[in-house]
Amino acid sequence: MQTHDIRKRFLDHFIKAGHTEVPSASLILDDPNLLFVNAGMVPFKPYFLGEQTPPFDRATSVQKCVRTLDIDEVGITTRHNTFFQMAGNFSFGDYFKREAITFAWTLLTNSVEDGGYGIPAEKLWPTVYLDDDEAESIWRDEIGVPAGRIQRRGMKDNYWSMGVPGPCGPCSEIFYDRGPAYGIEGGPEADEDRYIEIWNLVFMQNVRGPGGGKEGYEILGPLPKKNIDTGMGIERVACLLQGVDNVYETDLLKPIIDLAASVTGRAYGAGDHEADVRFRVIADHTRTAAMLIGDGVLPGNDGRGYVLRRLLRRVVRSARLLGAGSTASGPNVSGAGSTASGPNVSGAGSTASGPNVDGADQATMGVFIGAAIDLMAPSYPELADKREHIVSVAVGEEASFAKTLAAGSKLFADAAAATKEANKSTLSGSDAFTLHDTYGFPIDLTLEMAAEAGLQVDEGGFTELMAEQKRRAKADANARKTGHADAGVYREFLDRGPTEFTGYGELVSEARVVGLIADGVRVRSAGAGQELTVILDRTPLYAESGGQMADTGSITTGAGARLTVKDVQRVGKSVWLHSVIVDAGEIAEGDEVLASVDTSWRHGATQGHSGTHMVHAALRQVLGPGATQAGSLNRPGYLRFDFHASGPLSAEQRTQIEEISNEAVEADYRVNTFQTGLAEAKAMGALALFGENYGDEVRVVEIGGPFSMELCGGTHVASSAQIGPVTLIGESSVGSGVRRVEAYVGMDSFRHLSKERALMAGLASSLKVPSDEVPARVEQLVTRLRDVEKQLEKMRAEAARASAATLLDRAVTVGSTLLVSGTLPGLDANGLRSVAGDLRGRVKDRAAVIAVFSPSEDAGQAKVPFVVATTEAARSAGLKAGDVVKEIAPLLGGRGGGKPDLAQGSGSDPTGVDPAMRRISELLH
Incomplete structure (x- = not known):
């Protein structure tokens, strides 16, 4: 079955x-x-x-x-x-x-x-x-x-x-x-x-x-x-x-194992237990990764993102350890839109009969993740709809891990070399744990690399460090298990039923106080100066959710009590909690009150939220349906929107998004909201937010018919013209595969554009050119400035080389080693390295240590970059540049390190230069 x-x-x-x-x-x-x-x-x-x-x-x-x-x-x-x-x-x-x-x-x-x-x-x-x-x-x-x-x-x-x-x-x-x-x-x-x-x-x-x-x-x-x-x-x-x-x-995992066998050239179930484990890891983790990405998780360095990253990297590592694969044709391991018959175990977009995949040295993630999508889609059809995004995220993480492997391999090589230099045959558990914790190296990958280097690994030490990490994680998890216990004081209100939200239709509502909470304890009344939480039976004030910040406003009584509402949150997604300060009078349970929204705040908030929907729709028009929402925040006059994308927006794309958004504003689209069933809303094409748990009945916000239709519980303008101008002010990365745009709307957009116009007018006046010629004129000035800086740098380098010759004249012999040291003002780290290399070349036939410093001050902050170089003869005598730098860096108030032949650092205390040179002389005795 x-x-x-x-x-x-x-x-x-x-x-x-x-x-x-x-x-x-x-x-x-x-x-x-x-x-x-x-x-x-x-x-x-x-x-x-x-x-x-x-x-x-x-x-x-x-x-x-x-x-x-x-x-x-x-x-x-x-x-x-x-x-x-x-x-x-x-x-x-x-x-x-x-x-x-x-x-x-x-x-x-x-x-x-x-x-x-x-x-x-x-x-x-x-x-x-x-x-x-x-x-x-x-x-x-x-x-x-x-x-x-x-x-x-x-x-x-x-x-x-x-x-x-x-x-x-x-x-x-x-x-x-x-x-x-x-x-x-x-x-x-x-x-x-x-x-x-x-x-x-x-x-x-x-x-x-x-x-x-x-x-x-x-x-x-x-x-x-x-x-x-x-x-x-x-x-x-x-x-x-x-x-x-x-x-x-079983039928949902074995096909992935078979596919892995095809692309790695290894057989499953052939008596090699370790190989079989790796096949199973590929199948299990690939499917889990597909499901997580499909629900909006992206690779990261903590929380859910770290779990996904670890799963994907275990897949890549397992494929690598299974070894080089066959190039023979096999099952169709093609990409989205494959037309091959049989199970479509797709990945990246090919229709070839079989890829040329050599174990971990070739990209395999698209192949595996595509297979998982096809196998699970009959029960979860949304996976097929999100295929392009899921495959893109997984393949991107594989490429990222390839770079990580390169960086981690360098660390491993250094650790292995240090182990051998110390005449040891076992890599420390600490080194293995650092590879795992910092670079994502699983222990068996470290074991394999160590074996290739003729070393063993202190697995006991590694296991102990891992156990300590797990103990800390478990203690942290237990410490977080308070979310439901804290709701105890609100239990009666939750049982009473939900707060009636009236804010879609009115900004002032009559209400009754059903509860007061101060310092986590229920109280019957509160007076002027007190801060507390007020629970009403009904309220027009919007509680923060869906990216929209909470309304501010006031609560008043007929007896003269006035309360300022600073924040509104929800407990159990059903009871509104008003955070207030009592400005005057006394509030008590049972009081009849008027709850009012700050109209200016609400107006700006609706502009920001509706503007978010407009930008989302524009992004999808420009980038395609894969530009789905990954988070948002809007407040009066401002919005930010996170979306899935493989790379940054071009200047042309930013302009298009801004133009589409503002064309929709000018079109004055009517904003309609209505309740319907979840299935019906999705059938209409309404977009749902990743990770949101919707009920059977949902609220749909429609702007301009097909232009924008999303499931949303927020407050909105009546028509798109009320949003006012939309101005993009920034675009950046917030994680692997996720970008963020920020924008102003309404008067904030107008004020921003006014400042930009004033700035442009000032530049035009200073440069004595028309406004439309300012960019070209600035480009000319920047080019000239760069040319001048290059000439100055060249002059500084020539002066430094001339000064360097005097350092050779002042060189001293300490023991059997020549010490060439001194200060060369005006050089950065690159310049110092160049001079140190030049000086080393002049004394390469001798045992020599070169140490050069360049004290300077930048914006009132002292800096001392320094470089130490050694000749081959000095290194043969046991003098290593990296060791010397570690000795002198603290004297200069800084840090440094490097290789035996060349090392560098930077400090913040120029008075440490002379003590540093004396310390080097002591090391040579």
């Missing part, structure tokens, strides 16, 4: 049982505890925590998940995937244990003809929590599982919680017996390699308190409503139903 069919059968089974199908959420959700969605229930957490009211009593989903805690186990064990699909059914105060167990059992054991998986009942072993007599009774007496195949397990195995205070409860896990070939008899308690868990049924019935680990917390009492949360691993079930030994050989 193919994986896509397994997925569909699950959903069909529960839809037939009255469940609402909920599409998979993005792998990126707004959750303080998670880098990625790591379980099927994560999108439903607001319902389980009571932060939001679920729109259904029963739900089912197949959720995309990523777990990277065991990334180093991928390919080694039979069941670790970084990306996996978690199928689940959920009940919110509806059914409980009996129905959950029955639903699971019937799907697993019903015949294929009846929509089930056709698993023999005798292959299944349920487990229950130690004291869960009810669950055991259902399994034994109602389902008919023999008592000998039902095992009771403790809190560590069969009790579930989110890891933070909140809902929890016992669970019942379902294991599949793979048979005696996989281990000993005795059920899951005896051997979890033979008995593999495929489904976990969580009976969410209690509330837990604070504490660590799976057992270190107290059960506080029962939940008001009992809920069901289950999770079935699609990949594990596929492994069993397809009769393969591990999750890497």
Whole structure:
């Protein structure tokens, strides 16, 4: 049974049982505890925590998940995937244990003809929590599982919680017996390699308190409503139903392994365990990378970006370690739009029958990532729509890693040389860890390079440093697990229901104070001078979200209390929190108030937000549909917009974007907003933001019909003319594959252009030319200035060389070594290196050390660049330029380093020159 069919059968089974199908959420959700969605229930957490009211009593989903805690186990064990699909059914105060167990059992054991998986009942072993007599009774007496195949397990195995205070409860896990070939008899308690868990049924019935680990917390009492949360691993079930030994050989991963075998010329399953692990890493990580990039993650140096970067680099490294590949024709490893028959394992855009790929020395990422897209697209069609972007990001990271490998290889070469010079045969664990942590070198790559250099590696030291890093990361992760506990003071307000936002239709609203929070504690009233949080039953003030900054405004009472609203945020995405200071009078719970938006602020904010939509539409017209949003910020008069792009905008493209935006302003397009279903909105072509978790009903903002249509909850102008002029003021890079444009709108745009005009007029007046001739005139002046600077530099160099000759005249012999030293004002580091090299050439037949300094002052800041060079005879005597620089740099208030023949540095203390020259003389004795 193919994986896509397994997925569909699950959903069909529960839809037939009255469940609402909920599409998979993005792998990126707004959750303080998670880098990625790591379980099927994560999108439903607001319902389980009571932060939001679920729109259904029963739900089912197949959720995309990523777990990277065991990334180093991928390919080694039979069941670790970084990306996996978690199928689940959920009940919110509806059914409980009996129905959950029955639903699971019937799907697993019903015949294929009846929509089930056709698993023999005798292959299944349920487990229950130690004291869960009810669950055991259902399994034994109602389902008919023999008592000998039902095992009771403790809190560590069969009790579930989110890891933070909140809902929890016992669970019942379902294991599949793979048979005696996989281990000993005795059920899951005896051997979890033979008995593999495929489904976990969580009976969410209690509330837990604070504490660590799976057992270190107290059960506080029962939940008001009992809920069901289950999770079935699609990949594990596929492994069993397809009769393969591990999750890497199922229909969604094995084709990537086969492709890797083709392009590397190595065979999978030929008895080489290390090679097989690398094949599995390629397959697993490639698929995970495709899914992450598809949900908006980009390679980076921290957080989600670092995880993606590590996955992609492990793929490149694994391909490299598998060695040179065959050039024979094989499966179609072509790019987007391939027309080859058979599975389209595409990558970069070719239609050739097979690439010329030599292991890691040739680019392979486009080939692998294209295959993953094709394999997953039947269940996730958005991957096909984003193919060009996904492939571009992955290929770009591969190219970046190639440069990193070059830089890291230099560090490795230096470390290896230093190890050998010290008459050692083992590269230190510290060096190996630096290669890994700074340059992304996996340890096995370092081991391979060390072996080629005839060295071993202190793997124990490396492992210890890695373990320390993981301990720090784990402690940091635990420290961050406070996002839901902090919401405790707002629990009553979340349960009461959402704040009514009236700000789309009015700027002043009558409201009632339902809560006051000061210093994290609920208070009944507050007086003048106090800062606090006010919760209203309804409000016109926009809470910061979707890139739009919060409204400012005021809250007043009939009794004379006046409060200034400085910020507005949301908790649970449903309750508005007004950060205020009480200017006069007293505010109390229950007061009837008027909440007012600062009209000037709102006007500017709507201009900024609508302007963002205009710039986005213009970018897509100029760059194509791949220029999708990667983030935004807008405030009155200003916007910034991050978008996916492979390189910087040209001057012509910037002009086009500005012109298209302003033509749309002049067209005075009507801005329409309306509510519709998510599927209907996407069918209309409305753009959705990466990583946003949309509900079934969404708000669409349409500007000029097809010109711009996006899902958006922000506030907007009534027509595009109200945005005013749009002026791009900057474009820059904010990460690999992401660019940022900034712009002014409205009066801020006008003021910016006025300043530019005044500046141009001033330049024209100073240069005594018409305004349209200023650029040419400035270019002439810049060219002349550069020519003069070159002449001055040439004169300084000639003067320095003349002075250098006097340094030879003043050279002294210290011991058996000639010391040539002195100051040469007016030279930069390049000039000093040139002079030092010239002097060394003049005394190359002797053991000599040359040390030259150039003290200067720039904008009141003292600088002392310096260079040390050594002749071959001096180096033979043990004198190394790099060592000398490290000795004298502190005396000059600076740092430096380099090679044995030439080294340099820079300091900030000119008074250290004489002590530095004396120190060099001491070193020569």
